[in-house]
Amino acid sequence: MDETVPQKGTVTQRAIERIKAMIAEGRLEPGQRLPTERDLAAQLGMSRSSMREAIRALTVLGVLEARHGSGIYVTQLEAGDLLETFGVVADLSRGPQLVELLEVRRVLESTATALAAARITADQLAEVEKHLAAMNATDDPEEILAHDLAFHRVIAGAAGNDTMAAILEGLSSRTFRARVWRGYEEEGAFARTRREHAAIHRALVARDPEAARAAAAAHVGEVEEWLRSQLGT
Amino acid sequence: MDETVPQKGTVTQRAIERIKAMIAEGRLEPGQRLPTERDLAAQLGMSRSSMREAIRALTVLGVLEARHGSGIYVTQLEAGDLLETFGVVADLSRGPQLVELLEVRRVLESTATALAAARITADQLAEVEKHLAAMNATDDPEEILAHDLAFHRVIAGAAGNDTMAAILEGLSSRTFRARVWRGYEEEGAFARTRREHAAIHRALVARDPEAARAAAAAHVGEVEEWLRSQLGT
């Protein structure tokens, strides 16, 4: 009788599934250290090369973390770890897909902002105001963009849903915003952006979720509409 | 003078960035075939092993597709390709993070259902009804789950935003639903689920976005609340 299980897919793919399964079944806890690459390969009856490819793939997915000279560890499996790859989607999307992505962001960002209006603490609100002021105090597009991102990041964080915040972080990834930003700024959109941010801030101060939701939706919607018009060219 | 660029991170990591950049810059179009592993490795001045790890990682991310004996190709970079990995998040999330994930799903699902109410075609509506009927005609949990998933999939597809549909697909991934489903069914929740699905269907037929949004939000919210109560144990 042959005990060799039916080979489905590539060896590396099987290794990925096996490791994922071990984590899903709780046999590997977050933060725990895995056996060495050499041992793992031996356990699953494959070469170290194939096992390394599996580990590399899971590392990129944010499931594992390899520390040179120390070992391989399971990440904390928190939202930030696993959703980091979400940025790749934003980076590689083009044309109509960017609009769809922005539409998703509008939905999530407006919800997050509404939640934040109800839950934001005084400290967090102070941080929001810090970035708002910094944004209005300079004309350097790079700096404005940085504070713009931080502005929304603090708000998303105040919404109390780390998963949602992590997704929004990915949707607002550096290159994504930078690409849209380039042409956007040359239409005097800065002034409008500042007004919109001010409106969001007002709603947060007033602790008015509905106003916050509307302001955030309008804010993202502006960019969305602009991008949509660009595609029609 | 040394021409060797400053080595940042691992060789494999650099290869991943380089290939991603090539795609982002449009030097590699969707569907296009890449040079062979051996050539790519030579071009970037690294070993085939390291290049293979990079390719494997991008394959898992849904950016590349390797066809044994044929070559390596860029995927269509559509929502479905890139967001397939989103299922991993759902598979490996536990406890409070599952609730957060469900909260995100509630937001997106309700929006998608509202959009569907305005845009769904007769054919799509017929498909929805097919799964609704099949779902009510059996008591086999497995089959019910399958039609449940299909029910929501058709609706998400009718919303007209493939990106949103792909994310929802990941959030409703098989194992994710199966895990929640297990205990959920033993509380007579089937009857309630059927009522909720009927409500969603009614809203779609009436082409009433607001009713659809409310019905979908309530539907997901029910599961969300149940899961939240389970964690309190």
Place this chain on the structure above:
DNA sequence: CAGCTGTAGTGGTCGGACCACATCGCTGAT
């Protein structure tokens, strides 16, 4: 012309070697 076949080229797997780095125990001076 259709079908088969052989062959070159591709990704998939393997094993081994060596390098770079982290860790920890040992050494030896204080």
Place this chain on the structure above:
DNA sequence: ATCAGCGATGTGGTCCGACCACTACAGCTG
């Protein structure tokens, strides 16, 4: 006895070369 310094060990990172499995296509065969 304490602790700074150092060296051995083990780990992931990289490279190489070989071979296997599969695809694609040119060329042959009927």
